[in-house]
Amino acid sequence: MTGWIIIRNQVNNTSTLNEYSLRRLHESAAAEGLNVHIYSPNQFKPFVSLGEQNSIYLCGKQTPLPDFVLVRMGSKIEYDGLSLIRHFQSLGIPIFNKPDSIEKVKDKLYTAQLLLKAGLPFPATMLCTESIDWQLVSEKIGFPLVLKTISGSKGEGVILCQNKEQISELVLFFNASHYNGNFILQQFISDSFGRDIRVFVVGNKAVAAMKRSASDGSFKANFSRGGHVENYPITQELSNLAIRIKDVFQLDLCGIDLLFHENGFMVCEVNSCPGFEGLESCTNTDVAREIFIHIKKELTQKLI
Ligand SMILES: Nc1ncnc2c1ncn2[C@@H]1O[C@H](COP(=O)(O)OP(=O)(O)O)[C@@H](O)[C@H]1O
Ligand SMILES: [Mg+2]
Incomplete structure (x- = not known):
């Protein structure tokens, strides 16, 4: 089987595989007998025309389609990346994760709207508009x-x-620097100060979880900021919650951040392209292998 991994940055023979998760995916695919290549959106020309549905223009050449595409573009995915994976989808290539799912979790407010609709706990969140209603x-x-x-x-x-003074100052600052992205205002879950849980879901299974603790006194527990990580047991309750969350977005694989709140959890965010260096360092789970086992299972089921 042939697969393409699509990354956001330019593919570079010397530095691309320096990124831990990508390197692990690359190694693991080979170990699972899959022929995997890494590309970035700018190497493709998604040409939309009748009669052009069995191939795609890659590096200037008409190229046969792969058996699957694994998307590793993260929340910073732009229009070019999304339109490319929509193109793959329109050509009938199985995609992990699908563009609709990626778009939903890329937007933290949309994530909140969909989770609350499904009855799942999320901190109170509001779009930060030009005139903020401070009373509300x-x-x-x-x-x-x-x-x-x-x-x-x-x-x-x-x-x-x-x-409110600090927020007003920040909003003025962003306006002055012509930043035109959107912000949200969100309830601070103080029970979770400097600690949270990351659960990694592949298919219908929570394959591993870790507790992250900030090491610099910050309220943010991200591993990429140097947070300390330790294995966290996956109880039936945690597993059920994680699967319900991934079902809301129909993700094939995801990293779910959970905040500690009173006696339970609150969802912080859902990542469609989670790294897994921290998770593999503190659990016995081969996350990369779990991903390809899931992909192979899905592809085999499609053939039956
Ligand atoms: N509402 C909140 N209450 C308490 N801590 C939070 C809250 N939102 C985020 N955090 C902390 O900040 C970290 C980063 O927030 P997150 O929304 O996951 O951003 P990113 O997408 O950059 O990881 C979380 O892992 C958590 O430790
Ligand atoms: Mg996060």
Whole structure:
């Protein structure tokens, strides 16, 4: 079987495989007998025309389609990446994860809307508009609160704000720097200060989980910020919650961030392209292998 892994950045023979998760996926695919190549969107020309449905233009050549595509473009995926994977989908190639699922979790407000509709716990969240209704914010969200960019990763677009003056200053600052992205204002879950849970789901299984703890005194527990990680047991309750969350978005694989809240969990965010260096370092799970076993199972079922 042939598979293509699509990444956001330019493919570079010397540095692309320096990224831990991608390198592990590459090694694991070979170990599973899969012939996998890594490409970025700019290497394709998605040409839409009747009679052009059995191939795609790759590096200037008409190329046969692969048996599957694994998308590794993360929450910063742009229009070119999304349109390419929609093109793959229109050509009938099995895609892990599908473009609709990626788009839903790329937007943290849309994620909240869909989770709350499904009855799943999410912190109170509001779109940050030009004129903020401070009365409503203090009644429904409270202070301190978390200001977030709609899309983001590694905790980079996430700030804890103590009061309305600080938020107003930040909004002015972003306007002055012509930043035109959107923000959300979110209830701060103080029980979870500097710690959270990452659950990794592949297919219908929560394959591994870890507890992350900030090592720099921040409220953000991301592994990429140097957070300490330890294996976290997957109880039936945790597994059921994780599967319900992934079902809302119909993801094939995802990383779910959960916040500690009173006696349960609240969803923080869902990642369609989670890294797994931290998880493999503190659990006995071969995450890369789990992904390809799932893909092979799905492809075999399609053939039956
Ligand atoms: N509402 C919140 N309450 C408490 N902690 C939060 C909240 N939102 C985020 N965090 C902390 O900040 C980290 C980064 O937030 P997240 O929304 O997952 O952003 P990113 O997409 O950059 O990982 C989380 O892993 C968690 O530790
Ligand atoms: Mg996160």
